[in-house]
Amino acid sequence: MSASPGLVVTAPGGASISHQGSGGLIVREVTLRDFRSYPRLELALEPGVVLVSGLNGAGKTNLLEALHVGTQGFSPRSRSDAQLVRFDASAGRVRLQGVNGETRFEAEVSLGPREARRARLNGSALRSAEQLRHELQALVFTPDRLAVVKGAPAVRRAYLDRTLGRFFPARAALPVEYAAAVGQRNAALRRLAAGASSADALPPWTETVASLGAELVTAREKAITLLAPTFSRCADSLGVMGATLSYEGEPVTVSEYEQRLSRDLERGLTGAGPHLHEVRLEADGRDLRSYGSQGEQRIAVLALVLAEAETLTERSGIRPLVLLDDVLSELDGDRRLALAALVSGAGQTVLTSTAIAAYPMEPSQSLLVSPGEVRSAS
Ligand SMILES: Nc1ncnc2c1ncn2[C@@H]1O[C@H](COP(=O)(O)OP(=O)(O)OP(=O)(O)O)[C@@H](O)[C@H]1O
């Protein structure tokens, strides 16, 4: 591999895929064209912990975002493809090569400001770019994800629903199907209240909401059962003792919906069911949303990500790629060390930080980002 102007190649030996770190999703080569602040980038990555450092605004999160786009088909921070394409460029591209467990892969996502994203995996076009996430698994922590602890219950439910989709791919559509059924029932309630339809239009929607709702509660509880013990252990290693993850809510039966019909009709809304249930994150019985410190809230989200990585590894034998953006700030020295111990060794973890020294162990690879460029820091 040779370097050309504006293009920096780091880490020797990237062309041959070693077996080091096998058993995970390992990205070995990243090629970017007109992606965010990168006009052209060709970068070789190592398995293990890849530390990406650089000043504010240098392009660290952009690089992490590219890894997410290339493995999952969408950005964790923007819904707009136009934002991902470099200013003044007409199209952008992310290409990743590496191994997924024991299998080599090559994924490519093309971005245009107007047309839909397109993705290819091992040369074959996918139906949609987001199909990639059924083939390659990556988990991300970004400071925005603190909303999972700090935000409204809906953010936690959405997080749990995405997680259950990763644990049980066959059930991935269930949350959307349930939400659609609730929407249809709400519309039917409003038509009925306005006298625009007869009473027999409602029961079919009530039955669908009750049955999909019961399935959703079961799937959520199963996901929590898988995740909760590992979450507590990860949080504990990161110094938040007695942390628990639990689900609060029971399925609602058709007869229960019938009993509360007058209230639902009055409000034009389905006032009970899993769309209103709570996912609780607590430490020693106290709600982390209300009582957790900034650092504890950060650790709780991080522990969720790491617990999910561990659970997925157990289920599939392949550790997901773990992307940790700006995770070290607000963590004290002991907690940074605990985090480094948790992520070292297995699979591949890409971690950004403004200071190299903030990471307390020797990473497998240390990269330094400056606008448009990435080079080896060692
Ligand atoms: N579409 C784009 N085209 C060109 N540059 C872009 C584009 N989108 C963002 N940028 C630039 O990328 C830079 C931000 O990059 P990024 O968010 O990766 O920084 P960072 O290294 O993570 O910084 P921090 O440490 O503050 O989080 C900004 O200067 C911004 O102008």
Ligand SMILES: [Mg+2]
């Ligand atoms: Mg950043």
